[in-house]
Amino acid sequence: MTPPDRTPPPTGAAAPPARGSRLRKAMALGLATGLAAAGIALSTQITAGAAVQGSLPTGTQLFKDPNSQVARWVAANPGDSRQPVISRRIASQPQAIWFSNYSPSTVTNDVRTVTSAAATAGQVPVLAVYEIPNRDCGGASAGGAPDLASYDAWVRSFAAGLGSGQSIIILEPDSIALTTCLSGQQQADRFASLSRAGAAIHAASPNAKVYLDGGHSAWNSASEQANRLRSAGILTNADGLFTNVSNFNTTSNEVNFAKNVLGALGNPANLHAVVDTSRNGNGPAGGGAWCDPSGRAIGAYPTTNTGDPAIDAFLWVKPPGEADGCAGAAGTFLPDVAYALASAGASDPTTPPTTPPTTPPTTPPTTPPTTPPTTPPTTPPTTPPTSTPPAVAACSVSYKVASAWTGGFTADVTLRNTGSSAVNGWSLKWTFPADQQITSAWNAKTTQSGATVTATDLGYNGTVPAGGSTGFGFQGTGTGTSSPTAFTLNGAVCTVS
Structure with missing residues (x-):
């Protein structure tokens, strides 16, 4: 079913170990109302686990994983011009550790490794469980356990590694809000399994x-x-709800929404909420773009000092810089994306916003890059040509449709400098042959007039050395299988490879 006012995600994407979910604004199917009532009755039949706890103590120190993808990249790239900003603004912060690979034989030890390290550091880990069958409804992060019985067993093994210390469990992003691919019975079965999962975790830890x-x-x-949360056992087997995971809505809107949900649940005193602020510093992208949209920024740093008794924490559940599935495979760390998020963020996002920003932050990074991410040219960069381009092209372009679905597509573009001099600042132009319209882009700024598109660099990737290349991508609407056949770089005609 096509969600309102946005393009549906690709349904045939591969399923790598995703470390973030594609939270989509999906329409509630007509079956939802009836299921809510059925689910409420079902949840009363499920045995509750140990009593849920109160709020997280203010000042709780969250665990920073030294083996996270961003930490490993920072350690391996000390000379990269992007490294200081990524290190200071992203790698320095505690982020959720995702359990998204179905590995029943090792999951207990995998969890114990994290919780033991956190206990040694005197910190509280945030663990995101992402293994429910039909997760993401077949989208960019498709996968999960083969069936609910296997999932139930996997969760028990997961819980066995938690130990007696404190931990924060983000149980199955997408699983309750996104059910458009499930029948009525499948939705009821999923909600019952989620309630069992909460009970199993509380019983073990x-x-x-x-x-x-x-x-x-x-x-x-x-x-x-x-209604859906009640059906999934939130009143008996959970401590609260999370919002905004992998999304970009402002903190103030999410806090208000979470309180409204708690109010609709009857304001039980033992339930609270946490909000993902990892990428909401500039709020949502225009047009409802959700998959690696450009122009976003890191939000408030993770903290349990929220100033609101209903909100236990602001967390970075989706690690900034890890792809949604459009800029790269879901869960892959991309330094270009991380740098863009960090650079656009406020210089000190430790204080969560109380009102949506009226204008996006424009403060540049404290230490702007002086060299491009790739190997700098050995010869001085030349200015873009101002005269008629030479007959022999100094560039080649590879245009590839990465995924396509009814009414939309994503594409990857690789620009190669085949000339003898560096390109310092690039502008690539082409004309779509059909009805394509770009909705969001990454690693480039795009403008479109009719069928004509202009893609320009973002500064940090503006220099392409002789023999070097750079890449970017975008999501669009229309006929993705119709590809452009001609490109110009700074006025010079490129070959198409």
């Missing part, structure tokens, strides 16, 4: 705090989401 999928403020209504 009474100090664990379990949060269920609350979607986000631009998705289901608060009352609809409350």
Whole structure:
């Protein structure tokens, strides 16, 4: 079913180990209302786990994983011009550790490795569980356990590694808000399994705090989401709900939405909420773009000092710089994306915003890059040509449709400098042969007039050395299988490879 006012995601994408979910603004199917009632009755039949805990103590120190993708990249790239900004603004912060690979034989030890390290550091880990069958409804992060019985067993093994210390469990992003691919019975079965999962985690680790999928403020209504959460056992087997995971809505909107959901649940005193602020510093992208949209920024740093008794924490559940599935395979760390998010963020995002920003932050990074991410040229860069381009092209372009679905597509573009001099600042132009319209882009700024598109560099990737290349991508609407056949770089005609 096509969600309102946005393009549906690709349904045939590969399923790599995803470390983030594609939270989509999906329409509630007509079956939802009836299922809510059925789910409520079902949830009363599920045995509750250990009693849920109160709020997270203010000042709780969250665990920073020394083996995260961003930490490893920072350590391996000390000379990269992007490294200081990424290190200072992203790698320095605690982020969720995702369990998204179905590995029942090792999951207990995998979890214990994290919780033991956190206990040694005197910190509380944030663990994101992402293994429910039919996760992401077949989108860019498709996958999960083969069936619910296998999932139930996997969760018990996961819980066995938590130990007696405190932990924060983000239980299955997408699982409650996104059910458009499920029949009525499948939805009821999923919600029952989620309730069992919460009970199993509390039984194995009474100090664990379990949060269920609350979607986000631009998705289901608060009352609809409350009905679904009630069906999934939030009143008996969870400590609260999470919102905005992998999305970009402002913190103030998410706080208000979470409180409205809690209100629709009857304001039980033992339930609270956490909000993902990892990429919401500039709010959402225009047109509802959700998959690696450009122009976003890191938001408030992770903290349990939220100033609101209903909100336990602001967390970085989706690690900034890890792809949604358009700029790269879902969960892949991309330094270009991380640098863009960090550079666009406020210089000190430790204080969460109380109102949506009126204008996006424009402060540049404290230490702007002086060299491009790739190997700098050995000869001085030349200015773009101002005269008629030479007959022999100094560039080649590879244009590839990465994925396509009814009404939309994503594409990857690789620009190669085949000349003898560096290109310092690039502008690539082409004309679409059909009805394509770009909705969002990454690693380039795009403008479109009719069928004509101009893609320009973002500064940090503006220099392409002789023999070097750079790449960018975009998401669009229209006929993705019709590809452009001619490109010009700074006025010079490129060959198409």
